[in-house]
Amino acid sequence: MTLTEWLRDPNPSSRLQSRMAQSYLSWLRFRRNKLAMIGLLISVALVLMAIFAPLLAPYDPITQTLAERLQPPLTHGHWLGTDDFGRDIWTRILYGSRITLYIVLLVILTAPVAGLIIGTVAGYFGGWVDQILMRITDIFLAFPKLILALALVAVLGPGMVNAVLAIALTSWPPYARVARAETLTVRNSDYIAAVKLQGAGALRVIWGHVMPMCLPSVIIRVTLDMAGVILTAAGLGFLGLGVQPPQPEWGLMISAGRKFLFEQWWVATMPGLAIFIVSLGFNLLGDGLRDVLDPRSSGK
Amino acid sequence: MTSADLPDAPPSHLGRLLRQVGKTIFTLLITFIGLLAVTFFISRVVPTDPVLSILGERATEAQIEATRTKLGLDRPMFTQFGIYVWDALHGDLGTSIRTKTPVLAEIARYFPATLELATLATILGTLVGVPAGVLAATKPGSIMDQVVRLVGLMGYSMPVFWLGLMGLLIFYGKLGWVGGPGRLDAAFDMMMQFQVTQYTGMVLIDTALSGNWDMFANAVSHIILPASLLGYLSMAYISRMTRSFMMNELGQEYITTARVKGMPERRVIWVHAMKNVMVPLITVVALSYSFLLEGAVLTETIFAWPGLGRYITDALLVADMPAVLGGTIVVGAVYIGINMFSDLLYRLADPRAK
Numbered sequence: 001m002t003l004t005e006w007l008r009d010p011n012p013s014s015r016l017q018s019r020m021a022q023s024y025l026s027w028l029r030f031r032r033n034k035l036a037m038i039g040l041l042i043s044v045a046l047v048l049m050a051i052f053a054p055l056l057a058p059y060d061p062i063t064q065t066l067a068e069r070l071q072p073p074l075t076h077g078h079w080l081g082t083d084d085f086g087r088d089i090w091t092r093i094l095y096g097s098r099i100t101l102y103i104v105l106l107v108i109l110t111a112p113v114a115g116l117i118i119g120t121v122a123g124y125f126g127g128w129v130d131q132i133l134m135r136i137t138d139i140f141l142a143f144p145k146l147i148l149a150l151a152l153v154a155v156l157g158p159g160m161v162n163a164v165l166a167i168a169l170t171s172w173p174p175y176a177r178v179a180r181a182e183t184l185t186v187r188n189s190d191y192i193a194a195v196k197l198q199g200a201g202a203l204r205v206i207w208g209h210v211m212p213m214c215l216p217s218v219i220i221r222v223t224l225d226m227a228g229v230i231l232t233a234a235g236l237g238f239l240g241l242g243v244q245p246p247q248p249e250w251g252l253m254i255s256a257g258r259k260f261l262f263e264q265w266w267v268a269t270m271p272g273l274a275i276f277i278v279s280l281g282f283n284l285l286g287d288g289l290r291d292v293l294d295p296r297s298s299g300k
Numbered sequence: 301m302t303s304a305d306l307p308d309a310p311p312s313h314l315g316r317l318l319r320q321v322g323k324t325i326f327t328l329l330i331t332f333i334g335l336l337a338v339t340f341f342i343s344r345v346v347p348t349d350p351v352l353s354i355l356g357e358r359a360t361e362a363q364i365e366a367t368r369t370k371l372g373l374d375r376p377m378f379t380q381f382g383i384y385v386w387d388a389l390h391g392d393l394g395t396s397i398r399t400k401t402p403v404l405a406e407i408a409r410y411f412p413a414t415l416e417l418a419t420l421a422t423i424l425g426t427l428v429g430v431p432a433g434v435l436a437a438t439k440p441g442s443i444m445d446q447v448v449r450l451v452g453l454m455g456y457s458m459p460v461f462w463l464g465l466m467g468l469l470i471f472y473g474k475l476g477w478v479g480g481p482g483r484l485d486a487a488f489d490m491m492m493q494f495q496v497t498q499y500t501g502m503v504l505i506d507t508a509l510s511g512n513w514d515m516f517a518n519a520v521s522h523i524i525l526p527a528s529l530l531g532y533l534s535m536a537y538i539s540r541m542t543r544s545f546m547m548n549e550l551g552q553e554y555i556t557t558a559r560v561k562g563m564p565e566r567r568v569i570w571v572h573a574m575k576n577v578m579v580p581l582i583t584v585v586a587l588s589y590s591f592l593l594e595g596a597v598l599t600e601t602i603f604a605w606p607g608l609g610r611y612i613t614d615a616l617l618v619a620d621m622p623a624v625l626g627g628t629i630v631v632g633a634v635y636i637g638i639n640m641f642s643d644l645l646y647r648l649a650d651p652r653a654k
Contacts, residue, residue, distance in 0.1 A: 006476030035450065119507030144594040144628075147612065148338075151628045154616050155342050184557045221431055230460050235598050238461050254462055261465055262473040268470075279457035287453065 026292050038290020042281025049097040059088040061095040061248045067116035069240045081266040083256060085246075089266065093274045099249050100278065103164055108222050110166040115175025116218055120206050122176070123183025134180065140173040153241045160249075161184060163242040167232050171225065175218055179185045182214040216293055223286035227279035234275050250275050313450060320647060326641050333385060335632045339527040339625045340384050346435050371513030373530055393430040393626035398549075398618055403626030407608060411630070413483065414600070417591045420504075420593040425534030426585055432535070433542025435530075437550065455536025460529070460595050465601035479522035481604035488518050526603045530595055541584040544578065549573040559619030579650045584640030 001224030012018035031037055058077065059065075065086035071140055073081040073300065074275035086138040116234075122133035152166035186192060237251025238271070243253060250271040329418075351429045363488075368374050372383055393403040436448035453608055471477045479485060484501050504523065507516040549555065551571060558568045597609030604610075615623035 035446075043311075119374070133336070135330065139331055139338070142331050142335060142632065142639065143338070143634050144590070144631050146594050146597055147628050147631050148614065150597070150616060151339070151342055151624055154621065154624050155345060155621065227457055232459075234459050235461060237600070238459075238598070239616070241616070249463075251459070254459070254465065256466060261469055265469055265473075266464050272459060272466070275459045275462065276454075276457055279459075280454060282456050283453045 017282065018041070030292045033288045033291060035284045037293070039281045039284025039286075039288060041048050041275060043285050046097055046101060046278050048283065049094055051100045053098055054096045055093040057088075059091040061087065061092045062246050063087070070260065070267070072264070073266050073270075080270045081264075083267050084260065084264075087248075087254075089270050090136035090251060093250070093271060095267075096250045096271065096274070097278075099243055099247060100158070100230055100233070100275075103160065103167075103225050106164045106227050107168050107171065107229045107248055108226065110164075111172040112140040112175045112218050114168070115172040115177075116179045116211060116214060117289070118172070119179025119181075120183045120210050120214060124187055124202065124210055125179040126187075130180075135177070137173045137176045140170070141177075143170065145170045146235060148238050149232060149236065150241065156242045158244060160243045163233060163236045166236070167229055171229070174225075175220060175221060178217050178221055179211075179214045182217055183210050186210060186213045201239045211266070220286065220293055221288045223282060223289050225281040230279050230282070232277060312507045312654055314368055317429045317648075321644070324644055325641050328636060331636050332633060335629065335636070336383070336385050337390055339632075340381050343621060343625055344380075351550060354392060358513050369409075388629065393600055393629060394622035396547065396613065396615070396623040397622065398620040398624075404512050405628075406623070407627060407630050408503070410606060410608050410611040413503075414593065414596050414609060416502040416504060417523065417530065417599075417605060417607060420523060421530035422534055422585065422589045424527060424531030425538055425588060428531070428560050429538030430436040430542050434546050434569065434574070437546035440547065445543075448543065452536040452540045455533050456528055458533070460533060461598040462604055464526065464599050465528050465531075467529050468602065470572065471525055478525045480517060481602070482521055483517050484515065485604065488515050488532055491515065498552055511513035526605060527597050530592050530599055533595060534592055537588050537591070538581075545577045545580050546573060577644060582645050582649060583642045586638050586645075593631055593634060603636070 006017065007021050007024040009021070010018065012021055023184055030040075047220055068076065068078070068082050068086040069083040071078050071086075073079060075081070078088050080092065080093070082088055084094070092157075118137065120135055121153075122137075124131040147164040148170045149163075152169060153162055154163065156162040175290055192205060192209060200208075233242055234249075234251030234254070237249045238255045240252075240255065243249035243252055245256075253271035254268045254275075257264070257271070356481065372380055372565075375383075391404050394405075395401065396403050396406060399406065432448050432451075436442075436445040439445055468480070472480050496512055496515065498508050499506050499509055503519040507513075507519055521586065546569075555568060555573060558572050559565070563572075593608075596605075596607055597613060599605070600609035601613050602609045608631065612624055612627035612631075615621075615627065
């Protein structure tokens with residue numbers, strides 16, 4: 001029996017098999033969506049780039065070679081050209097993917113978790129706990145995100161960790177809203193009542209039985225938000241408030257190329273293209289995932 | 301027993317409306333105070349001492365003490381916050397460290413430029429986005445639908461500052477179709493101060509009102525690029541939402557009825573369905589307007605646009621916290637205001653929401 005036959009078996013013999021068959025069906029639906037597949041490819045490529053940057057990069061990202069400064073693309077072994085310090089732009093984009101991925105990972109490991117906890121607690125307990133937590137959430141939602149992030153970085157001081165902190169602090173509220181809405185729909189269901197009758201405490205109910213139900217919606221939002229995180233981080237870098245030179249952060253590279261925009265256009269253009277392609281990839285992926293995992297909002 | 305206790309008496313339309321407005325204003329006030337609590341918190345954890353930044357390093361003990369008292373820094377935190385809220389509600393957002401002028405007065409000078417840009421961008425975005433979304437919804441899965449979807453997603457994925465730089469590079473640097481950074485050419489910029497009455501602070505309106513059409517044309521050539529780029533971003537959002545609202549309406553039974561009666565498709569879509577799509581669209585357009593106020597921060601630095609975003613980023617670079625936080629409060633307040641206003645409009649426009 002081949003793997004596909006095992007997955008397509010109409011009478012699954014184990015829980016694992018039926019679960020796998022479900023995932024397989026989702027995958028088939030996902031695969032039909034060409035744009036989503038492109039998104040997946042781009043995301044995988046980004047991860048590979050980040051992992052194998054030292055192997056793929058022809059030069060060093062930091063070392064300056066002033067003799068080779070501002071070389072146009074496709075010359076002297078620099079297919080994307082060099083910047084004002086003679087550093088190979090392709091090399092810097094490769095290493096920059098590590099920074100981008102690192103920032104995205106840090107944000108999606110913090111903000112959604114915080115939002116999930118706040119949302120489930122508010123939804124599960126209801127009453128004044130809900131009132132207070134949701135008021136706070138609303139206040140943060142009312143803030144223009146980028147400007148709050150700017151003000152926070154201004155206080156904390158520029159740097160990558162602070163930029164991550166500022167982005168995380170401004171991006172948890174939507175997750176809290178999503179998690180609360182999901183919690184409200186499952187709170188009164190029979191299986192929760194059954195768990196409670198068996199003597200489970202609030203913490204156990206929320207952690208073991210409410211949060212897993214919220215995960216799919218939160219995960220969809222995370223994929224759709226990743227592009228936003230990349231754009232905000234690049235914006236902070238561009239303003240000189242995020243990652244500091246000489247690190248090859250993409251936003252920072254654009255800001256360096258701004259000085260020679262009209263004469264040496266490639267210095268600002270290439271890292272911007274990298275940001276654009278990667279965020280487009282995440283957006284396509286998120287869009288496709290939503291169609292597969294959440295048929296309600298598929299726009300069909 | 302008052303009339304309010306009678307269960308069957310439906311509250312009058314006006315009464316309901318007033319209660320709605322009252323509730324909205326209350327929420328607005330709470331949210332605004334929350335906003336102030338956040339900026340207050342930020343301003344108090346800021347590592348630079350506000351007293352030293354005013355007096356300089358060589359101030360005497362007595363001077364420091366006097367300034368602390370003057371600024372109210374010797375009072376309990378809670379009182380300080382009370383004073384902070386009171387001042388903010390009375391339009392006192394502190395004094396800029398850099399220029400020594402009241403922050404609100406400065407913002408009043410910078411704000412019209414941002415407003416002009418964001419308004420024009422929203423108009424452009426709506427004019428293109430709504431028809432695009434409708435076209436995509438009428439033929440789901442078609443080439444047109446795919447194009448609208450892809451163009452929209454590209455707008456979501458574009459770093460706005462990079463888009464601005466590319467726009468400048470192509471349309472100003474290479475093609476020379478539009479004016480460069482700034483609101484006017486340098487020559488006109490000088491004239492602006494002497495020959496044009498500043499009615500609104502918005503160059504397009506002021507020059508038009510003064511009948512100075514040369515200058516108006518120059519202002520158009522400068523604003524058209526940043527406004528189109530920001531308009532593209534809001535178009536991405538508006539077209540996407542319009543598509544999903546329209547899809548939703550077209551599945552309703554009243555649409556089938558209209559079609560069965562033999563009504564021309566154009567009328568079904570643009571009159572019958574559109575009427576219902578308009579209601580949620582109000583919220584979407586308002587939201588995109590408030591996004592643009594934010595997107596303006598990065599765009600304005602690229603286009604040397606003397607607006608609020610540029611004011612905030614310039615202040616950031618010299619750590620002028622009162623100016624940064626004052627700008628944050630104003631943008632936040634406008635943001636809250638727009639959202640509440642659209643919420644109210646929504647309730648008025650949709651009879652089911654009453």
